[in-house]
Amino acid sequence: MTGAMSENPYQSLDALAVMPLWRHHGDLFTPEPQASAVPYLWRYAALRPYMLHFTNRLSLEEAARRVLMLVNPGLSDPPATVNSLFAGIQVIMPGEAARAHRHAANAFRFIIEGESAYTTVNGERIHMRPGDLLLTPGWHWHDHFHEGNGPVMWLDGLDYPLTNALEAGFFELFGDRVQKPYVADDLSSRKFIHGRLNPAWENADSRFSPVGNYPWRETERAFVAMGDDVEGSDSEGIVLEYTNPWNGGPVLPTTDCKITRLRPGFRGRLRRTTASTIMHVVRGEGHVEFDDRRLEFGPHDVIAVPGWRAHRLANTSTDSDAILFSYSNAPALRALGLLRVDHPESANDPPG
Template sequence: MSPLHLTPLWEVLHALVPPRPASPCVPALWKYEQVRPFLMRAGEAITAEEAVRRVLILENPALRGQSAITQSLYAGLQLILPGEVAPSHRHTQSALRFIVEGTGAYTAVDGERTTMRPGDFIITPSWTWHDHGSDASEPVVWLDGLDIPMIRFFDAGFAQNDAQASQAVSKREGTSFARYGHNMAPVRHDAPFGTTSPIFSYPYERSREALHTLERDAPVDDWDGVKLRYLNPLTGGSPMPTMATFMQRLPAGFSGKPYRQTDGAVFSVVEGEGTVEVEHAGERTTFSFGPRDHFVIPSWHTSRFASGRGCVLFSYSDRPVHQALGIHQEERIT
């Protein structure tokens, strides 16, 4: 059979259709205090223009060499220094930026700039021109989250460099938020970025206020604390067709119940401290995290959060794809 490229199904059936999800990924934690010196060294070794994007990739320990934090998601920490420009380009991959350190850099998308501040969530829609620059007096670092492995699976990756380093600014900062960010939309409009949210900057100030208000005035969930998902205001769905994004607050003294889900998730610690216990196939790992740390919980790994002093976590996953395919599963364990 082998010369005809044939293989007996019965020899591989159990691996192809397992009784439960069997991700090759492992949980992992990146402490910011350990990562930051390497980012700063990268700033000395290469410019943003030379690198195009000066990023240190967060690779899952079980997927080294694949530029992936899960089998469908990419994560990296990007650094831009005062006065630099990361040149304009576009690609089919959707991207998110979550600001980790520093204020005063900017991202430009489709002719509109937005200033970056810690805790802000910013979108780069698929196939839109975008560049980054800095008018700050300090380094600025953000988390890049992309669907690179997913697009690679479909052999659908394209990229194009712009003829100029920075795109021409044609809209005032805040224009997209004014149009779509107040539970209102223009009477006559088309979705400017297709299935991606027309708001490309979600400021942390508003997210934080919502979380603290709900913590004070509404019941706290036994598994998630206070957890909200970001929305595409035109559809009510996820901000991007391939990635969902979330912000959650674990109140002081929180001791959560365990849960697991088929969408693996990447977390960025915004503020505060806590622990997460991750269990899979009889192996248990506990991470203690603090501000600006990052960690990944793979598919169908049971996780349990706790926080003595309270904390805020940003996360993203490939949940919209699971939901579109009708394969998303979640189990909240009591």
């Protein structure tokens, strides 16, 4: 026999960079997913004063992006909101420019408050209004500018935790502080907004949606047009997905974006999915119920719903809708054959 085996063979294995599988089997193949993230709610009313405080103390030259990261208590290193997705609240003040850069991570913003700011994405100025969804797919140049009055705040969504976990992150600063527009303002939204009429002279690239902005007025029009003639989902309410007009799929390769209307008094059926989700309350009040906690939400709050945590949505108002914007990593899981959804039985559900 060659090689010296110490008195403790496990120690010698360590030096050989191997591990006995029989000591790890349990944690590597869990019966069910074990989320490190916890269900959590960030209250917008609590964050907003801090956002405004830093507008006076911190310039965009210093900060690059003035963002409060919403860090899940279970995911501080590296910081993330749920396992593969990030949420942050960003503020920009009149006359400020957030410097142009690009990154491999996909990003989007959902506008919370304020008018007259725009983002320039690959040379196209895209104007933002509350409720608009603006996309910045991976490796697209983007900078932000505010030419109006008062603060403009939005929810930033990114998939950098996934990009970094896959060790595929790139980042680059643009040569100038901001891009010079070379495409007509808001052109991508004007070309594609009808959804069922696409520009036939362009080559379909289905990796991500070519639409720069899904404006709130179109989203609201969809809910109004459907009215109460649609049934909706018994667990998710009247949920609509923002789609890539080239293929009807998710707007970003790793991330889907949805908007949900919960009718007054809606109380959903218990649901769980391997996808991790972040919700943002556009308006209304209600709660998300888990087995060990109930997160009561109000306007503009942000909620982390980790994967495989059974939860129930409810609108607690009897006369107003609750509208929720949400995004999840379902497209990444679907591409890998890992997406599962089910509806656990609950004693509180009506029979059926």
